[in-house]
Amino acid sequence: MRILTSIAVAALLATAAAAQDANESEPAWRTSALTLVPTGYVAGKAATDAAGTTGYLAVYPATANDPKTPASVFAPRQMLVVALDKDKSRAVSAELKPRAGHEAAALDGDGADRDEAERQAALGAKRTTLPQGTELCDIGAWSDDKDPAGLNVRAEPSVKSRVLGTLPPPYRLKMGGSENTPDGGWLTEFRIIGFKDGWFLIEGATPPGKDYEDERRYPRNAPKPYAGRGWVAASKVGANYANGGTRMGGLFQAPSVDAKWMPALRKLGGPLDTDGGPKRIFACSGDWALVESEDGVRGWWRSLCSNQVTNCS
Numbered sequence: 001m002r003i004l005t006s007i008a009v010a011a012l013l014a015t016a017a018a019a020q021d022a023n024e025s026e027p028a029w030r031t032s033a034l035t036l037v038p039t040g041y042v043a044g045k046a047a048t049d050a051a052g053t054t055g056y057l058a059v060y061p062a063t064a065n066d067p068k069t070p071a072s073v074f075a076p077r078q079m080l081v082v083a084l085d086k087d088k089s090r091a092v093s094a095e096l097k098p099r100a101g102h103e104a105a106a107l108d109g110d111g112a113d114r115d116e117a118e119r120q121a122a123l124g125a126k127r128t129t130l131p132q133g134t135e136l137c138d139i140g141a142w143s144d145d146k147d148p149a150g151l152n153v154r155a156e157p158s159v160k161s162r163v164l165g166t167l168p169p170p171y172r173l174k175m176g177g178s179e180n181t182p183d184g185g186w187l188t189e190f191r192i193i194g195f196k197d198g199w200f201l202i203e204g205a206t207p208p209g210k211d212y213e214d215e216r217r218y219p220r221n222a223p224k225p226y227a228g229r230g231w232v233a234a235s236k237v238g239a240n241y242a243n244g245g246t247r248m249g250g251l252f253q254a255p256s257v258d259a260k261w262m263p264a265l266r267k268l269g270g271p272l273d274t275d276g277g278p279k280r281i282f283a284c285s286g287d288w289a290l291v292e293s294e295d296g297v298r299g300w301w302r303s304l305c306s307n308q309v310t311n312c313s
Helices: 002-024 030-036 101-108 112-124
Strands: 041-048 054-061 078-084 091-098 135-143 151-154 163-167 189-196 199-206 230-233 250-252 261-263 280-285 288-292 298-302
Touching (some): 030 041, 030 054, 030 078, 030 091, 041 078, 041 101, 054 091, 078 101, 112 135, 135 199, 135 280, 163 230
Antiparallel strands (some): 054 078, 078 091, 135 189, 151 163, 151 230, 189 199, 199 230, 250 298, 280 288, 288 298
8 A cells, every 4th residue: 555655646746747747848828828828729839930929829729628519630739829929928818710820830830730730730631432421540459348249340339230240358368378368368359430429330350369379270260350341439449658759748739739738647647658548538630649548637638549568669
């Protein structure tokens, strides 16, 4: 108990320190600008133009991390253009505008946002290949369903839709299995390529554990998953955090590196990183996933993977 308490305290101190470091780097006018953020929006990163006379504040809908109305990386972004006082330390007025031109570049900082925008644009070109109304995604995941009958893969995102096939429950080789076999058995992995109304569109499911076991010992009669394209319930899906090149230790309020950042913890304590995975996966957009951390923080993390042997760093 004493050891666990120490771990929890250390984790809280680490996340508090991270939050403090972030606040220290913010421009002085940001605090006053928060009072000008329109109802229904949440403020993120702040930046000042070269002349120091105008501020820019990234803003996202307050519902961006709501599983019922998840944000999209492909949606146009907005910002608050802030007029500053003579001392350049307080916000005088603000106007909500689309993110565009040289004003948008001020929030891009070191270019991370530009790189992200280019990556999402490349993904967005594939949206026409998905069923209408489907949000395009590109993340690795697995079936968390322990039902011996397996997880149903359906033709449409509905429990009333036709079952195309199933994904096997956790599987253990009866003899000679790998020493890396998870305690609960190998899980069935796949790619998530889309999301709609609490359902994930998947494809490419592989036999549980086949990629980790000696192929000479992997049984021919091992369970074979439905490997085609189909829909599975989001509540039955799990994954590990992968290194998406963003800030570790927490989650973002929206799927962008300039959205509000919220400290979060791993299952065994300590700031959230690529060791382990989320408690729940609610939705996805591009290479981002809307998740819930083990300590109950709900937000976006860029990049999930299905590696069951090592972390996805």
